[in-house]
Amino acid sequence: MFNRYEKNDTESIDLLDISNKKSKDENGKNLHDTEKSIELMQILIENSSQVNDIVLDPFAGIGSTLLACINTGRNYVGFEIDEKYYEIAKERINNHLHKGV
Numbered sequence: 001m002f003n004r005y006e007k008n009d010t011e012s013i014d015l016l017d018i019s020n021k022k023s024k025d026e027n028g029k030n031l032h033d034t035e036k037s038i039e040l041m042q043i044l045i046e047n048s049s050q051v052n053d054i055v056l057d058p059f060a061g062i063g064s065t066l067l068a069c070i071n072t073g074r075n076y077v078g079f080e081i082d083e084k085y086y087e088i089a090k091e092r093i094n095n096h097l098h099k100g101v
Helices: 038-048 064-070 083-097
Strands: 054-057 075-078
Touching: 038 064, 054 064, 064 075, 075 083
Parallel strands: 054 075
Antiparallel strands: none
């Protein structure tokens, strides 16, 4: 189960052109300098996993990969050593899950 690799038939191109707009705090400063685009992470996750698979992000940062997992029907496990980034990720995930409720 853990040693399998399945490439999804998504017809992805070799070069992905995705805007990487950084999330800002109330002062206009980046929340995380190496933040990844949720859109980019969704493409990569869909290309390398199946719905209901578990995705591990050992450097979760502010949670972009975890949000992409939610959006694509994947389960996730994320680790983040920096408490500030952990709190931001937790808030983003909670806001996303309760959006429209």
